[in-house]
Amino acid sequence: MVLLQLENVTKRFGGLVAVNRVSLEIEEGAFVGIVGPNGSGKTTLFNVINGVFFPEEGKVIFRGREITRFPSFKRAPLGIGRTFQIPRPFASATVRENIAVGAMFGSQGHQLNVDRSLEVADEIIKRVDLTAHRDKPAGALTPVEKKLMEIARALAMKPRLLLMDEAMAGMHPNDIDQMVAFIKRVASEENIAIVAMVEHIMRAVIGLAEKVIVLHQGSKIVDAPTREALQDPRVVEVYLGRRPEDEEC
Numbered sequence: 001m002v003l004l005q006l007e008n009v010t011k012r013f014g015g016l017v018a019v020n021r022v023s024l025e026i027e028e029g030a031f032v033g034i035v036g037p038n039g040s041g042k043t044t045l046f047n048v049i050n051g052v053f054f055p056e057e058g059k060v061i062f063r064g065r066e067i068t069r070f071p072s073f074k075r076a077p078l079g080i081g082r083t084f085q086i087p088r089p090f091a092s093a094t095v096r097e098n099i100a101v102g103a104m105f106g107s108q109g110h111q112l113n114v115d116r117s118l119e120v121a122d123e124i125i126k127r128v129d130l131t132a133h134r135d136k137p138a139g140a141l142t143p144v145e146k147k148l149m150e151i152a153r154a155l156a157m158k159p160r161l162l163l164m165d166e167a168m169a170g171m172h173p174n175d176i177d178q179m180v181a182f183i184k185r186v187a188s189e190e191n192i193a194i195v196a197m198v199e200h201i202m203r204a205v206i207g208l209a210e211k212v213i214v215l216h217q218g219s220k221i222v223d224a225p226t227r228e229a230l231q232d233p234r235v236v237e238v239y240l241g242r243r244p245e246d247e248e249c
Ligand SMILES: Nc1ncnc2c1ncn2[C@@H]1O[C@H](COP(=O)(O)OP(=O)(O)OP(=O)(O)O)[C@@H](O)[C@H]1O
Pocket: 013, 016, 018, 036, 037, 038, 039, 040, 041, 042, 043, 044, 045, 085
């Protein structure tokens, strides 16, 4: 079943078209990678899906319901969670408290009190192996640990759709492999669709995604199963700035 649908979505900043007539569908429980060079509109697309920005044109439909102009705080309870490209923890709150906030404002928000939210946080902390850091202030974590906490916080929201904006950038390849395996497991156990933005780490795209969507200058240029997408000459050109036939030169 289709979980998320975008219909001809356009988002402009002044004269700049950051997202240009993008249509796409994300199936329930799917893993989709969004790739594209710097400035191609990936973060803006996420922001349109999660309600940070409203598009000038087009529709955002989640579980059959049009949410184009719902603010973010009304989308999280519907089951749309995200991580940020630049983690923004509450620095003086503990790791546990930061993750509990995710649980409190997520899709179970109206059902969870503080104690239950802290319990959910503890379960997730164990699963992502942050136990040693549980009671530290979030501001004391390393950048990689902050990314991990960001993922934990998003998972605590119990989303149906999780948008991951470069959630694994800067991680060691071994940690990425572990993280990918972990996310895949949790997502399939909990039927979470993941849309992950992973352009700087093709390795993670391959490990994570069944389908890859490629953006270029705000437009969707490829939407295909991963293997096919990565062999697409347009992808090679966008990434490497040359055509595949030039490679031997
Ligand atoms: N808040 C904003 N105000 C004005 N222009 C913006 C804003 N956010 C993004 N842009 C512009 O929109 C275009 C798309 O940016 P976006 O951040 O979505 O790209 P991206 O694919 O996420 O890039 P990166 O790989 O660098 O994270 C860029 O030209 C960017 O400068």
